[in-house]
Amino acid sequence: MGVPDADKPTLLVIDGHSLAFRAFYALPVDSFSTRDGQHTNAIHGFLSMLLLLLQNEKPTHLAVAFDISRQSFRTREYAEYKGNRGETPPEFRGQVPLLQDALKAMGVRTLEKEDFEADDILATLATRGAAEGYRVLLVSGDRDTIQLVGDDVTLLYPNTQGVSQLKRYDTDAVVERYGIRPEQYPDVAALVGETSDNLPGIPKVGEKTAVKWLGLYGDLDGILAHADEIKGVVGQNLRDGRENAVRNRKLNQLVRDVELDVELDELVAQPIDLESVRPIFERLEFRTLMERVTKLVTGEANGNGGAAPVPVPAAEAAVAEAPPAPTSRILLDEELATWLQRATAAEPAGLGLSLDVVDGRVIGAGIASSDESLRLPWQPDRAEYAPFEAWLASDAPKIMTDAKGQLKALSRSGLAFDGLVLDTLVAGWMVRPILQEKSLADLVAFYLGETVPQSDPALLVPEEGMDAGAPEYAWYTLRLAPVVLRSLSESSRRLLAEVEMPLVPVLAAMELRGVTVDHAELAELSSDLGERAAALAQSAFAEIGREVNLGSPKQLQEVLFDQLGMPKTRATKTGYTTDASALADLQDSNPHPFLGYLLEHRDATKLRQIVESLDKAIAGDGRIHTTYGQIGAATGRMSSNDPNLQNIPIRTAEGRRIREAFRHGPEYAELLTADYSQIEMRIMAHLSGDPGLIEAFNAGEDLHRFVGARVFSVDPVDVTPLMRTKVKAMSYGLAYGLSAFGLSKQLRIDRAEATQLMKEYFERFGAVRDYLRGVVEQAKIDGYTETIFGRRRPFPDLASPNRVLRENAERAALNSPIQGSAADIIKIAMSRVEADIAARGLGSRMLMQVHDELVFEVAPGESDVLEAVVREGMANAADLQVPLDVQIGRGANWDDAAH
DNA sequence: CGCTTAACGTA
DNA sequence: CGTACGTTAAGCGC
Known part of the structure; x- marks a missing residue:
């Protein structure tokens, strides 16, 4: 088994729909699409599997069977057959004709038959093949095809992971897996039922019971004949449901003599003509698959340098066996x-x-x-x-x-x-x-x-x-x-070599260093917060006259909407939101003390949870060693986990107490923090070339005051705090694709005012609007966005007919060059600063990165030199149309070091 | 027990 | 109906 029988020709028959569908769900649809938005994950997965099969099984004869429609003799007999299947996802439907085109270009015969399903074609070819002396390999994701397995017929069945790994079922494997012979499988399936085909079976009867009964009474007819002898609820279920079982059995019997206008010898495998394959693969943007086809055709399938092959146990071997490495x-x-x-x-x-x-x-x-x-x-x-x-x-x-x-x-x-x-x-x-x-x-x-x-x-x-x-x-x-x-791309290769690779050892070093965190401080904070949370919970319970779990959105919904009769909030998948902003809205419209206690309780428990997880993460050396995800974010940013040090609270006084627990180590004098001020707005100024914004940064004036003066047509000194707040929210929101609606909601102003604010803004800073518009337009043409340094991010959904998906992709595309360029810049700075510290033989060290901020541990006597090194490395990491401003602070802990 | 969801912390 | 992350508890289904 598993080894080709040299005397026999091998006939490979694949259930096209079933395998393409498996591939569709196995591969992420987002990652396989062409620039113009055609999804290709099902095609890619299918062809990848086919190439492996061609390489490993070397079939002499070959065909792929497809269903013509959902209608077949089965649906005529039982209208509900497969009736529970939802709409085929549109992303899948379009791929089938392209797959058929690709197969045609590869010289692979496709078969269809009106009124029958692909599995019936498999059954017919398997029966004929076995009779005519072929070794038959069937590939299907439909379990009904198990009935076809026999001495000369092997089923290759995809596992849950996807279609590149196929489990090989010959008679022995079926017996081992199911405890029955292949031809008994339809009887089992008839009793158990098949949810995916909308064929209910006998309630409470699973595989185990069905197999047991088959052992006792031989076959389904035998079981039904003895139905009266079977005791208990299942016995009654069987007697009640016998018609279902009989119907299932009739429907799951595959037809072995479909009239096909093809003879087996017409299915002989054709040599692949690379020149006819190339255009369709190019259309589908299948580069690596094209290389694999080429290798297959030119016979370099293994590339193992002629080393001795490593034997693999054939019985359990997946079809997709890699060529062996050199010994x-x-x-x-x-x-x-x-x-x-x-x-x-x-x-x-x-x-x-x-x-x-x-x-x-x-x-x-x-x-x-x-x-x-x-x-x-x-x-x-x-x-x-x-x-x-x-x-x-x-x-x-x-x-x-x-x-x-x-x-x-x-x-x-x-x-x-x-x-x-x-x-x-x-x-x-x-x-x-x-x-x-x-x-x-x-x-x-x-x-x-x-x-x-x-x-x-x-x-x-x-x-x-x-x-x-x-x-x-x-x-x-x-x-x-x-x-x-x-x-x-060339620019990506340069970014890889000059930015990402030098960063790898730097991050390794930072993770090893860790950062000292004071356990006693955290413990005290945790107990403070715990007491506060408990008191707030009691106050909240007193207001509603009962105790609920304040951490359960479900229970909160009962309290708010049923018990207190508050108006319904924004809908979520499971009900109505109880998030902080919705609760604040409720507090405005329906003031109730419970709401206030709940919000404060949320605050306290959230902080405590962060404190607890940090405390648990303190290692034996008294330090927390996070793990940075260099490949964490699609924009190019890094992430931090175990624990996440990039979301330590800062906005509230309580939150800052957490930062106070971050200290310098005993051999060091202090912590130093350095952050880029308004780096995203500066990048926006650079990318848009907006003269007003560029002037704002070059003037060295407070950005939001400057912008506020323009937007509201007043002198900078006359910009009120409220005006500044509005303009600041506007500026930052722009880089995220904020709408007038979103702006009004955030600032709690009415729509008209928000619209007016945006209008004024764009009149004064028109190049910003043009730039943001242009980013999305260009991305729709290219299929990707690029940062200043050429880092690319693909956006297949920009071409989606689904409005929600498309608009989400538009906002992400808008933001990506900005967030991504900032990420590029700080990564460059990190490598430079690390190298400069080493070159100068300093004892100070870089410990953390928080997107636009770096935290250092300062060796005694190095404060000034380190500050100079850091400032120089960060400010000169990129040469933009506006200066990069770096703010530096120093102190005994992280909070004090912030400026 | 493993998975998904809602919620929320940061830039 | 604002981007990018990671973590947690609750709730659900096995």
Whole structure:
């Protein structure tokens, strides 16, 4: 099994709709679409699977069966058949004709038959094929096809993950999985029912019961004949529902003799003509798939350098088996030194590297060149590994996947490191910043169309330091590099090399450093907040005469709308919102003390929750070590988690007490914070070239006062605080695609005033309006937006016929170049400042990044020099039409250091 | 137990 | 009917 029977031709028949539909749900629709907005995820998934099948199964004969419509003889017999299926998603429907075009271009025969379903065609071809001496492979996501499995007929069934992994069902596998023979399957299905086909079965009868009954009475007829003997509720259910079972059985029987105007030998697999495939693949923007087809045709399917294939257990093997990596060797001492030297010279782009990490420490490594790989155990202070250590520390180019964690392990293990030229995970994110590929295995699946063999973690023996995975990981990483790089624009490649790659070791260092947080301070704060919350809860309960869970929106809705009879708020999926702004509105219209207590209680519990989670995150060294997500946000921003240090409260006095708990370490003198002031507005000024805005920044005057003076036609000194507030909200809202409605809501002014405010604003700053309009227009043409530095973000939904989706995409597109450029700038600044600190031999260190702010720990006596270094690095990170203003503050804690 | 939702903290 | 994130508790379904 699993090995082609050399004597027999192989007939491969695929249920087209079923597999395309599986692919549609397995692959994110957002990530697969062409510039003009055509969704392609189902096509991509289907073709990817087909190529794997062609490569691995080498069928001699081949066909794909489609349903013509939802109508068939089954729906005529039972109108409700499949009647519960909702509308086919429109994003899917359009893909089927394109898939059929692509198959045609590949020379693959498609079959349809009026009044029958694709599965009936599979049944017919399987029956004929087995009779005519073929080995038949069926691919379907419909379980009814299990009945077709036999000596010469194998079913390949997609698992829940998607369509690239197919489970192989021959008779033995069916028996093992279901405990019955394939031909008994329809009887089981008839009893159990099939929700997806709208065929109710016998209530309370599942697979287990059905199989048990089959064992006792042979088949469905036997079971029904003995229905009176079956005791209990299920017995009664069976007697009540026997008609359902009989009907199900009739409908799930596949037709094995559909009249098809095709003979099996007409289905012989055609050689693929690349020139006819190319146009349609180009239309669909399938670059990597085109490469895979090309490789398949030109016979370079494996690319394993002729190394000995690694045998795989055939019984459980997925169809999508990756070509094997070269067998790895272990080299030490002189041999290792020689190999590294030679391989480095032979691979100017770099060697693949993957480190084995256990408990945060290095225990081994895999290194790959394009045709060889090394497996290295490693322990500290052993001379035989010296060449490896020297290579790691040298600037010899290295390519890794998800390097940051591995760099941290190197550092913990006392190993110096340099020469990271490419992290394929970061590169993959730059290609598709709405990241689907979160691991090496994902990247390999997407870019190489292969499956990384799963090593069993239970089999690893860490003490030996010989994780079998590392050499293969290194080898996959090396192979990924050119494929991923080819998918990047030139400016993105430059951004990757000059901004993202230098940042990787910087972030690793920041995470290792962590930041000191005072436990006692947090504990006191937590208990203060806890007491306050409890008191507020009691006051709230007293108002309504009962105790409810104030944290439960559901219970709050009962109190507010049923008990207190307040007017309904904005609808949510599950009822009516009880969020803070809605409660504030209610307080205006229907004042009630309960509302006030509830809001204050929310505040207190939210803060306490943050305090608690921070406290729990303090490590043994008294410091919190967050993890930065370099590939966290689609705009280019970073994220922070475990814990998130980028959302520490600041707006309220209580919140700032949390910041007071962030301290400098004992060896340091103080904390220093540096932030860009109004960086997004400055970027807007730069990108729009608006003379008024540019003047505002160059004048060095308070921005909002300056803008307010223009908008309200008064002198800057006469801008009132209220005017300033309005203009400030307006300015910031612009970069987010704020509407007049949104502005009126936020400022609690009426629509007309908000509209008037926007009108005045745009009359004075017309270039801003033109720019914002232009961004969206250009994005609709290109399908993506770009930052100042050329970072791209695709926006497939800009072409969506769905208004909500499209308008959401428009606002995101509006914002992306602004937020993304700011992210680029601070990333550049971080690398520069880190390098400058090292070059000057300073003891101060960068600890945190909060989007437009950096926090440093200042070594004694370095305050002034550090301030100069930071100011210089940040202010000169980009050369814009307006200056970058950097505000710096210093203090004993994070709050004091804010200015 | 795992998943989704509402709510809310930051820039 | 304002972008980008991460975290939490509640509630639901298995």
